[in-house]
Amino acid sequence: MAVSVYRGFHLQSAPNSTEVWQVKIKNHVLTGNLAAIKKSIDWWCETASLIDPREFESLNAKREESTGALHEDFNGYTLKNDTGAPNAWYCFFNGRLIKGSKLAIQKHIEAYLVAKQRAEAKQAQQKK
Incomplete structure (x- = not known):
């Protein structure tokens, strides 16, 4: 005992x-x-x-x-969910932790990539 x-x-x-x-x-x-x-x-x-x-x-x-650890690769970024809850997704994005629903994180990444692509295209156009 x-x-x-x-x-x-x-x-x-x-x-x-x-x-x-x-x-x-x-x-x-x-x-x-x-x-x-x-x-x-x-x-x-x-x-x-x-x-x-x-x-x-x-x-x-x-x-x-309920712990169904999930992860998904999205445009080169890994989205993770350790609990299985719908709003418990997170991702390390540009040195920062972003959290929320999977869809919201995907939209944030897409918006960043589109803005980055436009900036690069504009910069390339200015060099000509």
């Missing part, structure tokens, strides 16, 4: 498992995995309300299910 302290609370692992931990907060015993227990303690310290660690575990499971 492992024992630990986190933010002043004593954590204990369950007798037969190193994956299940327990903490006692205000006469309530909370049980769950270590990360969820720590989130419950953080929540208690910040808001003075108890949240069962299973709620954090279920949120984490949903997040892992």
